[in-house]
Every structure is written in structure tokens, then in C-alpha cells.
Amino acid sequence: LKGTKELYAFLLKRCKRMYIKILNHYNHACGGTKKYDEEWLLDFLLEFDPITGYQFSNEWERKMYRQYEEMETGTETAKRLKRSLTLLNQQVTQKAIEATDRGQRDAYEERKVTKVRWITMEDERVCDECGPRHGVIFRMDELPEKHYFCRCWLENVNDD
Numbered sequence: 001l002k003g004t005k006e007l008y009a010f011l012l013k014r015c016k017r018m019y020i021k022i023l024n025h026y027n028h029a030c031g032g033t034k035k036y037d038e039e040w041l042l043d044f045l046l047e048f049d050p051i052t053g054y055q056f057s058n059e060w061e062r063k064m065y066r067q068y069e070e071m072e073t074g075t076e077t078a079k080r081l082k083r084s085l086t087l088l089n090q091q092v093t094q095k096a097i098e099a100t101d102r103g104q105r106d107a108y109e110e111r112k113v114t115k116v117r118w119i120t121m122e123d124e125r126v127c128d129e130c131g132p133r134h135g136v137i138f139r140m141d142e143l144p145e146k147h148y149f150c151r152c153w154l155e156n157v158n159d160d
Contacts, residue, residue, distance in 0.1 A: 001068050008064040015092055016041055022096055023103040030156070032107025049098065051148055056095050063088050094149060101146065104154060114140055116154035125151070 016038065023036040023044075045056040052059070063084065070080040108116065118133040120126045126134070130152050133144070137157050146152065 004064060004068040004071070008060070008067075011088075011092075012060060015095070016045075019044070019095065019099045022099040026100050026103030027107045030104045030107035030111075032103070032110045034103075034106050034110065036103070044099075044102070045095075049094075051098075051146065052091075052094055056091070059091060063091065090149075097146075097150065100153070105140075108140060108154070108156060111156075113156050115157040116140060116143070117157050119153050119155050121151050 020036050020038070020041055023041075024034075027034050027036070045060075048055050067081070067084040067088075070084055071077060073080065115137050118130070118136050118138060120130050120134040122134065127147070127150075129147060130150065133152070138144070138154075143154070
């Protein structure tokens with residue numbers, strides 16, 4: 001258990017640094033001036049995410065203990081370890097997507113942007129939900145919810 005806790009603490013520290021960099025990058029790239037720090041990030045990681053249905057910090061802890069339990073069973077250890085790490089990677093990736101969106105939206109709110117254009121990746125992996133939204137202009141207060149692993153982003157639209 002000690003080794004698992006140390007591994008997860010190391011990974012979480014790296015993830016936190018990455019999330020802060022993502023938030024600051026996308027906020028500034030979209031014209032914002034907000035400076036995200038560790039204190040702000042702790043609150044962000046405790047927010048309930050309606051897309052995933054959990055709080056990042058609580059789920060991280062649950063996955064850590066689950067990984068330890070999986071290792072203790074002794075059967076098919078490599079397969080169980082791979083599965084645990086895959087689930088952890090999905091959690092980390094989804095939170096990075098959320099950090100990107102938050103940095104961008106915070107910048108748009110700061111700049112008083114009222115309308116945005118929904119942009120997809122325009123490839124074969126665009127889902128049926130997002131495909132029809134490509135290029136559609138939405139008011140910031142009427143944006144549809146994004147879904148799990150959504151790769152879409154929002155582009156500022158000038159009111160004039």
C-alpha cells in the first residue's frame with residue numbers, strides 16, 4: 001500500500017502541474033489574464049463534474065485503493081494493473097479536457113464574449129452529437145453540455 005500511495009502521490013503532483021499549465025495556457029491564448037495556482041486548482045479538483053459523475057480528488061483516491069486491492073489478489077496481476085492504469089489515464093485525460101475548457105471559458109467571460117462558434121475536429125471520429133453542432137453559433141449562456149472525451153472547442157464570435 002505504501003508503494004501504491006507513493007506512486008499515486010507522484011503522479012498527482014505531475015498532473016497538478018500539467019493542469020495549471022493547461023489552464024494558464026488556454027486562458028492566456030484566448031485573451032484572459034487569470035493566473036491559476038495550486039490553491040485554485042484544489043477547488044477545481046473537488047468540483048463535482050456532471051460529465052464524469054464524480055469529483056476528481058475522490059475518484060483519484062478510490063482508484064488508488066482499488067489499484068492496491070487489484071495487486072493484492074495475485075491473479076492476472078499484469079492484466080489488472082493495465083486495466084487500473086487505463087482507467088486512471090482516462091480520468092487524467094478527461095480532467096485535462098475540462099481544464100482546457102475552463103481556461104478558455106474563463107477568458108471569454110473576462111472579455112465579456114457573448115457568442116461562440118462550436119468547432120469539431122472535422123474527422124471520422126466526430127460523434128453524432130457534435131457533428132451537427134460544427135460551425136453553429138451559441139450564446140455563452142446557452143451552450144450545450146460537452147460529453148465525455150469531447151474534442152470540440154469554442155471559437156470567439158464578435159457581436160458585430
